[in-house]
Amino acid sequence: MDFQKLKHLLAVIEHGTYSRAADAVNLSQPALSRSIQALEAELGLPLLDRGTRRVRLTPYGACVAERARRMRFEEAELQRELKTLHSGESGALSIGLSPTPASLLLSPFLAHMAERHPQVRVGVELGATAALLEMLRAERIDAMVCDARMLYDAADLETRPLPPLRAGLVCRKGHPILAHKRPGIEQIRQYPVASSTLSPEVSLRLTETLGPGGAPEQMVTHRCENLDALVELALRSDTLLLGVICVTRRQQEAGLMVEVPIPPDPQRQGHYALARLAGRTPLTAQDALYEFTRGCWDGFASLGLRAQPVRNGLD
Numbered sequence: 001m002d003f004q005k006l007k008h009l010l011a012v013i014e015h016g017t018y019s020r021a022a023d024a025v026n027l028s029q030p031a032l033s034r035s036i037q038a039l040e041a042e043l044g045l046p047l048l049d050r051g052t053r054r055v056r057l058t059p060y061g062a063c064v065a066e067r068a069r070r071m072r073f074e075e076a077e078l079q080r081e082l083k084t085l086h087s088g089e090s091g092a093l094s095i096g097l098s099p100t101p102a103s104l105l106l107s108p109f110l111a112h113m114a115e116r117h118p119q120v121r122v123g124v125e126l127g128a129t130a131a132l133l134e135m136l137r138a139e140r141i142d143a144m145v146c147d148a149r150m151l152y153d154a155a156d157l158e159t160r161p162l163p164p165l166r167a168g169l170v171c172r173k174g175h176p177i178l179a180h181k182r183p184g185i186e187q188i189r190q191y192p193v194a195s196s197t198l199s200p201e202v203s204l205r206l207t208e209t210l211g212p213g214g215a216p217e218q219m220v221t222h223r224c225e226n227l228d229a230l231v232e233l234a235l236r237s238d239t240l241l242l243g244v245i246c247v248t249r250r251q252q253e254a255g256l257m258v259e260v261p262i263p264p265d266p267q268r269q270g271h272y273a274l275a276r277l278a279g280r281t282p283l284t285a286q287d288a289l290y291e292f293t294r295g296c297w298d299g300f301a302s303l304g305l306r307a308q309p310v311r312n313g314l315d
Helices: 003-015 018-024 029-043 059-087 099-116 129-137 200-210 227-236 245-253 284-303
Strands: 092-097 121-126 143-147 157-161 165-172 193-195 240-244 257-259 272-277
Touching (some): 092 129, 092 284, 099 121, 099 245, 129 143, 227 245, 245 257
Parallel strands (some): 193 240
Antiparallel strands (some): 143 272
8 A cells, every 4th residue: 555645645634625735745636636546446445525515534534544644653753763763862772891891981981871872772791702792693782892802804793993902910009019120920929810801912921921820820810800890809908900901090090009010011912892793784872882982992092001100109
């Protein structure tokens, strides 16, 4: 059934005469009459009583008109919903964040969406990159920010690399290890070491810098994918935190934590990326995630360009 013919029927009903209805829909009166007749022929029933001065609906016409009004309303609603989806004012966005991106982005991104896109329904999944990748491929999340190492050569993904983040060791202010100008693996192994799952690249660089005992499987005593919990652990104990330096940027700025001066290595970096399924049309809300992440990430990367001077809390 041609919806345009239903609109012509509604125009005749609402304007009362063929001449006024024809003007409203930009048709000649004969063309409008032919459209209504074609609709009646298609349905096999009379829709209008034409024996009176004013057009009136038959019982069949009243039934068709009621449904046509609903269809017109749904068409308008569809147009409105598509417009708000395209503008990013509505819709749903489900994202995945691996541990380091979660620590860096979760709270500020949720605040950004609440302020800039309050009608968008946002869902967040936290976890290791492998688990998030399964969710993305199963279309349970729309996009993710994660460790880039598992995304290499994935033809089904559209990935955008982010600037690398320098990795190292961080401890609380006043930690005994800061008494050493350049602590080695012997000094480090005297204390608990906490970390989330590290990329093979970072693990390799630690081994090359500190020796075999610096491999995370040898050195790490507390492993957890919630970096905020590990930061709190390092603040409250002699535990050393191993990972991306900028995760503790606020604590370092407040003078609560400092970087442990292990031997420098410019290649000791974490590599992360934005990812979504290739070949899909993204909603504007997904673009909001991409724009927000890239805007923040440049700042995170700049914080770790060089090692910060050690502030010995034992003084």
